[in-house]
Amino acid sequence: MNKIFEIPLYAYERSPDQDADTPVRRKVVVVGAGPIGLGAAIDFAQQGIEVVILDDNDKVSFGSRAVCYAKRPLEILDRLGCGKPMVDKGVEWNIGKVFFDERQVYQFDLLPEGGHEFPAFINLQQYYFEEYMVNRVRELQAEGAPIEIRGRNKVLKVEEHGDHASVLVDTPEGQYTLEADWLVACDGATSPIRAMMGLDFVGRIFEDNFLIADVIMDAEFPTERWFWFDPPFNKGQSALLHKQPDGVWRIDLQLGWDIDKEEEKKPENVIPRLKAMLGDDVQFELEWVSIYTFQCRRMETFRQGRVIFAGDAAHQVSPFGARGANSGLQDTDNLCWKLKLIMDGTAPESLLDSYDYERIHGADENIMNSSRSTDFITPKSEMSRVLRxxxxxxxEVHAFARPLVNSGRLSVPCTYDGSPLNSADALDGPARTRPGSPCPDVPLGDDFLLPKLGDKFTLLTIDADAPDEIEESGITVTRLALSTKNDPSQMLKERFLGGAEAGVYLIRPDQHVAARRPSYDDNLIRAAIRRAIGKE
Amino acid sequence: MSDQLTLTPNIAGADDFYAELLTAHEGLSKADSDALNARLVLVLANHIGDRVILSQALAAAALKSEE
Structure with a gap:
């Protein structure tokens, strides 16, 4: 039986670029066909920008790897045309149970907030995630979009030239040089591009090993997230059981630091561990086993001239809290519209400074959260363990202590407080929609708000007058007029107005709030538009 | 509520309280005593709740004088 990750989905094919006399220049070259590289490329292609993805492999992710996808990335993926199949296939869960030693200490319900089109979280194997993205690439190609994936195209050398970058690429049929106006490196935590450019990647190393296993079984376990601290079957360590589609279960077992990785990975050593956890009578089949260690670190800056880093290549976190792929998709969501404006000559190249500012802010928040989870799950000192x-x-006894239990914090998008693209908050509205915030979704009849915002600048007016269209500095801003009179759930009012009577929001193409005011003011909104594209 | 940590005598019957604290630890191993102390710190911290006071308390416990 062939698994999806054993089939070459983008097999090597010779490109005419390999036969060119002088290196061909492409608008954008993305290195890496993981979730982040594919996300970036689809975004560029949807905006009509020519993009080539180079990947040293020709298949989707081997094994499940990243399995938890949060609401904000799903909303972004919906805009990219592949969010819904992921939700349809994915497993939704709300109940989590926490075990300590031999007993269950408590259980929680995520109680997701209502009025959002997408769930708080789904579990889905990374290979399905990537497969749906590759399907979307094929769909775009069929529509004539300028997007290409080149399998088994391994980058050997990279050079930054100020106004472009070039890469030397190895293929099964020899090497060729390719040039790019912009090179986006999404080549993962071990980023060869980063290494070739000699860039620092500093942070904290966690001295621990985790065994990760995908197990296929027909078991009676419910669709819940179970987390064990110091369980009898893995004394002194932690364990996690999580459900994925197709009867595949993710099991994570902490192993400690002094182990022989190759030995521990062997089925004859893995199976007894799993039997101790699942019980002797449970029948299961091992789909994939891996051992990982992790670090929390980031690059000092995510951009080197025409080379831009995104996802794990730029920042790495521990897996607790699902902040890797989730934050990487927010990187490219932040990057692509800015790069489009720069390529069109609408925005100055300095607009990219805000990519650094905003996504470093996001990376630092994720690193902080995932480091804290790691410190709780794997205490590094005697007193740290005593307190844990x-x-x-x-x-188990008192509710007050439950919020302190940290087995991974839900990945939520960060608010770009203090971003140079924000205008001062002029509305006495809710904190969650202040400038810099990602717009929360709101039900609008049978539809939702976020799909109506799309990927262009929008002027959202709530019970306020404004022109239907504003042209400013090459940007066309279209108005979306809503009213609280047509808001039976009151969520529009609650999420965007709070105590205010009316509101006017300038929303960026990545659906973050750039400015908000109680009413339309032509001069101030125009200034806010210029500021949001780095021209003020 | 005051946003200043109380560092002047505030427990009526201080000797009684101290005796009760010692009694709670009586007969416990070092590990069990450490665990009890840790739980006590968490219970008290939750009761105080105020983040500013808690930071002042951490500084006071570290024998750091205020500013």
Whole structure:
């Protein structure tokens, strides 16, 4: 039986670029066909920008790898045309159980907020995730979009030239040089591009190993997230059980630092561990086993001239809280519209400084959260363990201690507070929609707000007058007029007005708020548009 | 509520409280005593709740004088 990750989905094919006398120049070259590289490329292609993806492989992710996808990335993927198949296939869960030693100390319900088109979280194997993205690439190609994936095209050398970058690429049929106006490196935590450019990647190393196994079984376990601290079957360590589609279960077992990785990976060593956890009578089949260690670190800057880094290539976090792929998709969501404006000559190249500012802010927030989860899950000192165990013991008896239990915090998008693209907050509205915030979704009849915002600048007016279209500095801003009179759930009012009577929001192509005011003011909104594209 | 940590005598019957604290630890191993202390810190911290006061308390416990 062939698994999807064993089939070459983008097999090597000779490109005419390999036979060119002088290197061909492409608008954008993306290195890496993982979730982030594919996301970036689809975004560029949807905006009509020519893009070539180079990948050293020709298949989707081997094994499940990243399995938790949060609401904001799903909303972004919906805009990219592949969010819905992921939700249809994915497993939704709300109940989590926490075990300590031999007993369950408490259970929680995520109680997701209502009025959003997408769930708080889905579990989905990375290979399905990538497969749906590759399907979307094929769909765009069929529509004539300028997007191409080149499998088994391995970058050997990269050079930045100020106004373009060039790469030397190895293929099964020899090497060729390719030039790009912009090179986007989405080549993962071990980013060869970053290494070739000699760039620093500093941070904290966690001295621990985790065994990760995908197990196929027909078991009676419910669709819940189970997390064990110090369980009898893995003394002194932690364990996680999480459901994926197709009866595949993700099992994570902490192993400690001094282990022989190759030995531990062997089925004869993995199977007894799993039996101890699942019980002797449970029948299962191993689909994939891996051992990982992790670090929390980031690059000092995500851009080197015409080379831009995104996803794990730019920043790496521990897996607790699902902040890797989720934050990477927010990187490219932030990057692509800016690069489009720069290529069109509408925005100055300095607009990219805000990519650094905003996504470093996001990376630091993710690193902080995932480091804290890691410190709780794997205490590094005796007193750290004493305090951790005290929290767990108390959590069984007293509700107050439960919020302190940290087995990974839900990945939520960050607010770009202090971004140079924000205009001062002029509305006495809710904090969650202040300038810099990602717009929360709101039900609008049978539809939702976010799909109506799309990927262009929008002027959202709520019970306020404004022109239907504004032209400013080469940007066309279209008005979306809504009213609280047509808001039976009151969520529009609650999420965008709070105590205010009316509101006017300038929303960026990545659906973050750039400015908000109580009413339309032509001069101030025009200034806010210029500021949002780095011209003020 | 005051946003200043109380560092002047505030427990009526201080000797009684101290005796009760010692009694709670009586007969416990070092590990169990450490665990009890840790739980006590968390219970008290939750009761205080105020983040500013908690930071002042951490500084006071570290024998750092205020500013």
């Amino acid at each position: 165990d005290a929290v767990l013991d108390l959590s």
